[in-house]
Amino acid sequence: MTHAVTNLAPVVNLEKYPVSELDGPAGQALVDEARASFNDTSLVVLDDFLRPEAVRQVAKRSLKDAESLGFRFTGSNDVFLGTGEPDAPVHTQVGREHTKTTLAYDRIDESSPLKALFCSEPVLAFVRRVVGGPVYRSADPLGAMTVHVHHDGDEQDWHFDVSQYTIVLHILAPESGGVLEYVPRSRAQAEQDQAALRAIAGGERHPLVHGLPTVPGTLVLHSGRISMHRVTPVEGATPRISATMSYNSAPDGQLNEYTRSLYFGRRW
Numbered sequence: 001m002t003h004a005v006t007n008l009a010p011v012v013n014l015e016k017y018p019v020s021e022l023d024g025p026a027g028q029a030l031v032d033e034a035r036a037s038f039n040d041t042s043l044v045v046l047d048d049f050l051r052p053e054a055v056r057q058v059a060k061r062s063l064k065d066a067e068s069l070g071f072r073f074t075g076s077n078d079v080f081l082g083t084g085e086p087d088a089p090v091h092t093q094v095g096r097e098h099t100k101t102t103l104a105y106d107r108i109d110e111s112s113p114l115k116a117l118f119c120s121e122p123v124l125a126f127v128r129r130v131v132g133g134p135v136y137r138s139a140d141p142l143g144a145m146t147v148h149v150h151h152d153g154d155e156q157d158w159h160f161d162v163s164q165y166t167i168v169l170h171i172l173a174p175e176s177g178g179v180l181e182y183v184p185r186s187r188a189q190a191e192q193d194q195a196a197l198r199a200i201a202g203g204e205r206h207p208l209v210h211g212l213p214t215v216p217g218t219l220v221l222h223s224g225r226i227s228m229h230r231v232t233p234v235e236g237a238t239p240r241i242s243a244t245m246s247y248n249s250a251p252d253g254q255l256n257e258y259t260r261s262l263y264f265g266r267r268w
Contacts, residue, residue: 008120011054011113013217017046020122022129031129034221038130042184042223045212049219050169054113058147059172059216061109062241066149069107071265074099079190079228081162081259100154100231103147104264105140114169118145118245123167127247130221131165136253138163138246142264143255147171148231150178150240156231160187161224162255163246168222171243173214175236180212182222182229190228214240 008020021027034044076097108114117123118137128135138144143163148156155177168180186208189196211232212220222229234240246253260267 008116008122011051011116013048013051017049019120019126022122022125031126034126034130035132038221038223041210042227043182043210044130044219044221046219046221047215048217050113050217052217055171055216058113058169058243059241061112062103062147062149062171062243063239065107065109066101066103066147070101070103070147070149071263072099072101073263073265075262077157077159077262078258079157079159081159081256081262096157098155098157100156101149101151102263103149104142105144105146106142108145108147114145114147114243114245117169124247127165127167127221131223134249135165135247136249136251138248138254139252140246140255140260141268142260142266143246145243145245146263147241147243150174150231150234152234152236152239154240155233158228158230160190160226160228161246162259163248163253164223164225165247166222166224167245167247168220169243169245170214170216170218170220172239172241173216174234174238174240176234177232177236178214178234178240179232180214180220180229181209181232182212182227183208184210184227185223186228187226214242 008014012019014020017030018024018027022031037044074097124135124137231240257267
């Protein structure tokens with residue numbers, strides 16, 4: 001996949017979030033604040049990151065394309081998405097059946113503002129500075145960036161990401177539900193404690209669960225490989241739409257075949 005030079009001004013609220021000028025005073029202040037939040041909670045939330053017109057454009061096109069090009073998933077998932085430790089004493093297929101629609105990277109329109117963001121060097125540089133280490137875009141032909149559409153009754157069950165870092169972009173909010181819930185830095189406990197994992201998957205409220213409602217235009221950066229998370233069931237006629245952009249600490253990162261087959265219905 002190619003990463004062309006892109007103009008962020010029509011897409012990003014650069015006045016509030018000067019990601020194109022990270023070496024300036026305002027850019028440095030943005031990075032410092034975001035890094036402090038990431039180090040404290042493993043998550044960064046930037047409200048009004050996307051411009052309203054870009055959000056409307058993505059929402060309209062996503063609904064159209066997801067209907068004809070998206071993959072409709074029905075089933076349950078391994079909480080580690082095939083990345084669990086082989087010796088971990090946990091049966092990881094603990095979630096309940098759920099449904100959602102996913103639009104793969106190769107089926108997102110090339111003119112979409114989403115691809116402008118994913119191909120943006122300033123956005124990549126921002127992620128690197130926040131996490132404080134090397135970061136590379138996912139090279140997966142299907143999962144590098146995805147669009148998720150959750151209709152009434154849809155959800156995403158508890159899981160850990162295959163990629164190390166994920167940007168979630170909130171595009172359209174449902175009438176109710178669709179909350180991004182996460183348990184910061186919970187992977188080590190989940191790999192070793194089968195009872196705790198099953199309790200959470202069964203609906204027990206973990207004391208460290210945090211929730212983020214869907215607010216269109218918001219950017220969320222989180223370490224999804226070490227923080228268990230889910231999207232709660234959506235209610236109402238208005239779907240929840242979000243987009244994810246995946247990153248790793250090493251180049252050429254790919255999804256495993258399990259995750260590709262599960263969420264896209266194909267391996268390539």
